[in-house]
Amino acid sequence: MDYKKIFIEAFNQHNKDKCVEIAIEVIEKNIFTIPYFYEEILKKTLYSIDDCHDGDCIWKEHVKTSIARTVIECLYPYIIKIKNQATPLKQIVVLACPEKEYHEIGLKMIDDFFTILGYKTIFIGTNTPKNQVLNAVLRTKPKYLAISVTDYYLLFEAQKMIQNVKSAYKDIIIIVGGRAFKYNLDSIKEIGGDIYLETFEDFIKLREGDKNEISV
Numbered sequence: 001m002d003y004k005k006i007f008i009e010a011f012n013q014h015n016k017d018k019c020v021e022i023a024i025e026v027i028e029k030n031i032f033t034i035p036y037f038y039e040e041i042l043k044k045t046l047y048s049i050d051d052c053h054d055g056d057c058i059w060k061e062h063v064k065t066s067i068a069r070t071v072i073e074c075l076y077p078y079i080i081k082i083k084n085q086a087t088p089l090k091q092i093v094v095l096a097c098p099e100k101e102y103h104e105i106g107l108k109m110i111d112d113f114f115t116i117l118g119y120k121t122i123f124i125g126t127n128t129p130k131n132q133v134l135n136a137v138l139r140t141k142p143k144y145l146a147i148s149v150t151d152y153y154l155l156f157e158a159q160k161m162i163q164n165v166k167s168a169y170k171d172i173i174i175i176v177g178g179r180a181f182k183y184n185l186d187s188i189k190e191i192g193g194d195i196y197l198e199t200f201e202d203f204i205k206l207r208e209g210d211k212n213e214i215s216v
């Protein structure tokens with residue numbers, strides 16, 4: 001059975017129930033891993049939303065986004081299962097998007113990547129006032145602040161967020177990712193990012209370096 005094709009068809013027909021059923025089936029039966037399902041199917045399906053040429057693109061985009069969110073949330077019990085089998089790490093990761101950034105599905109996916117690999121995550125999400133991110137960092141003392149930026153025009157908001165955090169908490173390591181950086185890698189250093197990750201393989205390599213650390 002071509003699960004990828006069936007999922008994409010269901011997604012494009014706005015068939016939420018079918019999308020959820022397929023997602024659960026492929027994970028239950030170990031047909032795909034969650035990272036593979038996210039990166040190779042769900043992400044690519046979301047990118048293909050651009051391929052719309054009628055006057056109904058916006059409402060359809062919202063419906064599809066909502067289906068993607070439901071699918072991700074429905075897979076969370078499987079994330080817990082994998083997490084409980086992994087060796088827990090000591091490191092904490094806070095995840096946030098800068099002010100005015102409403103794209104958060106990528107951040108939700110990587111929240112699950114970190115969790116699968118044994119990190120403790122604190123997901124704050126979209127459009128977060130920079131002082132609130134700073135407060136979260138000061139209270140929870142994470143090793144990493146993971147920032148997702150999709151819209152290129154919001155890189156300066158990410159820069160303000162990073163400056164705000166780094167000026168008050170020097171030990172933080174800023175991981176950045178998202179569409180805004182993909183074709184614009186020079187901006188990472190300019191805005192104060194320390195590490196750029198893109199694929200689940202990149203996260204595995206990060207974990208290799210973290211697994212032997214004893215304290216946060």
Ligand code: B12
Binds near residue numbers: 046101110150
């Ligand atoms: C869904 C979507 C929306 C949804 C978002 C809903 C939500 N809750 O997330 C809604 C409808 C809200 C939306 C709004 C808008 N959108 Co929009 N949207 C998209 C769309 C179709 C898909 C984005 C997505 O979810 N991708 C899937 C995720 C999983 O991919 P990803 O983010 O790249 O994440 C992966 C990696 O990058 C990485 N990653 C991501 N974050 C991080 C962070 C770290 C730390 C790490 C390590 C890795 C990492 O891991 C993920 C898994 O591999 C894209 C189309 C496209 N081609 O990208 C347009 C797109 C991003 N949107 C766009 C625009 C213009 C807008 C609006 C301005 C439209 C408008 N006029 O109102 C608003 C902006 C709102 C705002 N201020 O943010 C443009 C952006 C252009 C630009 N300037 O850069 C795009 C590209 C469409 C286009 N072709 O023009 N959008």
